[in-house]
Amino acid sequence: MKYDFNDPSITVALVGAGGFIGSHLLEAILERTQWRIFAVDLDFHKVQQHLQNHRIEFLCEDLEEPSVLKKISSYPIVIQLAAICTPSRYNTETQKVIESNFLTPAALAKACADSGSWLLYFSTSEVYGKTSSEALLLEEDQSDFVYGSIHASRWSYAIAKQLSERYIASLVHLSWTILRPFNFIGPRMDFVSGLDGEGIPRVLASFCGALVKNEAMKLVDGGKAQRSFTSIHDAIRFIFLVLEKPHLSKQEVFNIGNPDNEISIRELSFLMQKIHAEITHKNPKEYKSPIEVSGTNYYGKGYEDSLRRVPSIQKSQKLLGYLPTEPLEKTLKESILWFIDHYTPIIENQETQR
Numbered sequence: 205m206k207y208d209f210n211d212p213s214i215t216v217a218l219v220g221a222g223g224f225i226g227s228h229l230l231e232a233i234l235e236r237t238q239w240r241i242f243a244v245d246l247d248f249h250k251v252q253q254h255l256q257n258h259r260i261e262f263l264c265e266d267l268e269e270p271s272v273l274k275k276i277s278s279y280p281i282v283i284q285l286a287a288i289c290t291p292s293r294y295n296t297e298t299q300k301v302i303e304s305n306f307l308t309p310a311a312l313a314k315a316c317a318d319s320g321s322w323l324l325y326f327s328t329s330e331v332y333g334k335t336s337s338e339a340l341l342l343e344e345d346q347s348d349f350v351y352g353s354i355h356a357s358r359w360s361y362a363i364a365k366q367l368s369e370r371y372i373a374s375l376v377h378l379s380w381t382i383l384r385p386f387n388f389i390g391p392r393m394d395f396v397s398g399l400d401g402e403g404i405p406r407v408l409a410s411f412c413g414a415l416v417k418n419e420a421m422k423l424v425d426g427g428k429a430q431r432s433f434t435s436i437h438d439a440i441r442f443i444f445l446v447l448e449k450p451h452l453s454k455q456e457v458f459n460i461g462n463p464d465n466e467i468s469i470r471e472l473s474f475l476m477q478k479i480h481a482e483i484t485h486k487n488p489k490e491y492k493s494p495i496e497v498s499g500t501n502y503y504g505k506g507y508e509d510s511l512r513r514v515p516s517i518q519k520s521q522k523l524l525g526y527l528p529t530e531p532l533e534k535t536l537k538e539s540i541l542w543f544i545d546h547y548t549p550i551i552e553n554q555e556t557q558r
């Protein structure tokens with residue numbers, strides 16, 4: 205079955221529509237299709253400019269409510285993005301993290317199996333677990349998963365996601381696609397601590413926050429871990445390939461990533477500082493040097509890390525024709541510009557109120 209992008213009778217349920225990925229996907233669906241959107245989340249401030257759009261029905265409710273799951277699964281396509289997904293919470297709110305990343309998605313998957321909806325489930329690159337600095341390209345259907353001990357509660361999220369994947373794949377009547385994002389970055393990611401949220405956001409938002417507040421970036425365990433960052437625009441293009449080719453994407457697991465954008469966190473901090481200086485013409489000497497912190501001191505007991513995480517994109521190239529096009533520096537520039545534009549007025553407002 206194909207889903208015609210020009211068919212206005214199709215409604216897609218977007219669960220987690222108010223988050224970073226959800227907000228970009230919502231805009232892309234509005235721009236590239238005639239579909240209607242059933243948008244579910246607990247917070248819609250990232251999509252507030254669309255609140256009056258007649259093509260969207262917004263629902264601000266918890267997924268634990270059975271009537272909400274029933275309504276979501278009444279639509280032919282369900283995209284599930286809602287999750288607690290910031291590592292600083294994995295070892296401090298472990299029970300909640302497991303519930304939000306296993307119990308809730310499992311209940312939604314069951315509802316979709318009963319109703320016949322196609323479930324696009326956003327899992328995570330973290331399912332590959334505690335990868336070493338020598339880890340090879342991670343392959344969807346080949347790589348093994350290794351996690352730390354029960355006391356290393358950092359892995360609670362990865363394990364909950366992995367169990368959700370297995371549960372979804374076990375439901376014989378469910379049409380599903382499992383997507384594993386590799387460190388998506390772009391405008392609107394997470395929050396800046398003390399300005400519109402509390403705690404530690406993921407690294408792009410954390411470093412952008414330090415740049416706009418003129419604070420020192422924190423390098424966890426020397427910033428030796430490496431990540432492959434993916435532009436949110438490449439990610440959205442990928443999701444559209446999946447939606448366009450259900451005959452090739454159903455009952456499959458895909459990495460969404462860009463192996464060319466690999467960098468260590470230490471190098472990332474210097475690159476972001478360099479780009480920020482180019483944008484603002486600030487003297488490089490005015491930046492505070494990054495501070496090295498241990499993972500346990502920064503995130504608390506139970507934190508461990510994945511040292512290298514590079515996606516294989518062979519499967520998605522072969523099946524879907526996916527090729528990422530956005531280089532790291534371009535996406536960092538776009539993101540830093542967005543953080544400057546968005547947060548500078550908030551900082552100035554806070555200063556005048558002091």
Ligand code: UGA
Nearest residue numbers: 289291328329385386387388406407410422423424429469
């Ligand atoms: C995260 C989340 O677990 C998942 O939500 C998600 O699927 C995945 O990234 C992703 O974005 O695809 P992680 O890559 O560890 O995992 O997330 P970050 O918090 O962005 O950390 C990346 C690296 O930067 C880690 O080594 C971390 O220790 C380091 N870091 C982070 C710093 O050195 N300083 C900071 O201020 C923040």
